[in-house]
Amino acid sequence: MLVELDSDRIWHAQAPLSFAGISMKTRMSVVRLADGKLWIHSPIRLGPALRQSLDELGDVGYVCAPNRFHHLFVDQFMACYPQALLFVAPGLPKKRPAIRCNRILSNEPEPEWDGELDQLLFEGMPMLNEVVWLHRKSKSLILTDLCLYLKEDAAAVTRILMRVLGGYRTLGMSRTIRLMVKDRNKARASRDRILNWDFERVIVSHEHIVMWNGKDAVARALAWLG
Numbered sequence: 001m002l003v004e005l006d007s008d009r010i011w012h013a014q015a016p017l018s019f020a021g022i023s024m025k026t027r028m029s030v031v032r033l034a035d036g037k038l039w040i041h042s043p044i045r046l047g048p049a050l051r052q053s054l055d056e057l058g059d060v061g062y063v064c065a066p067n068r069f070h071h072l073f074v075d076q077f078m079a080c081y082p083q084a085l086l087f088v089a090p091g092l093p094k095k096r097p098a099i100r101c102n103r104i105l106s107n108e109p110e111p112e113w114d115g116e117l118d119q120l121l122f123e124g125m126p127m128l129n130e131v132v133w134l135h136r137k138s139k140s141l142i143l144t145d146l147c148l149y150l151k152e153d154a155a156a157v158t159r160i161l162m163r164v165l166g167g168y169r170t171l172g173m174s175r176t177i178r179l180m181v182k183d184r185n186k187a188r189a190s191r192d193r194i195l196n197w198d199f200e201r202v203i204v205s206h207e208h209i210v211m212w213n214g215k216d217a218v219a220r221a222l223a224w225l226g
């Protein structure tokens, strides 16, 4: 279930997800940090097979809910891994007061992964408040909903919708996500910070990964910000 993306450093797993009549896969990413602990981005449902795969990789140390929407399986993860620390996007505790987080993610890397994962809050989009990472060693940019990339293997209704909304057959920011940009200057500054990072691969939650020339793909997807 877990697929290795870069030798012994970064893995991902996908699961089906349906919302508002749209079906698409969602992705969890896993990074093994230098101290051996696993860093979990955007948890998916934790079935026995996934749990066994994770346990074989190492100890789950850190769980991240990366924006105001991707938090569905955080409680299940924290129940299974009570020793882990939970980090959540700004604004999520207000949306879900019952969530018990250890820290709210900021615009700078947390000390637990500083030097391995660069981190920024994509600003100007308070409804989303997505936190973005760069895994330096594998040159992987890790996004959640900021951009998506669907292909012909997506569900039929989803394909039709995404042709209209954007993010079909190319990495894109869908029109629904574009509507969440409330401060274009701040969004542009965050985009420019991302484009200063050194990455090749772009991992998004929905659905395909850009394996090469990821920086060009992100620059095109966010060019509309000006």
Ligand SMILES: [Fe+2]
Pocket (backbone or CB within 6 Å): 069, 070, 144, 145, 205, 206
């Ligand atoms: Fe999403």
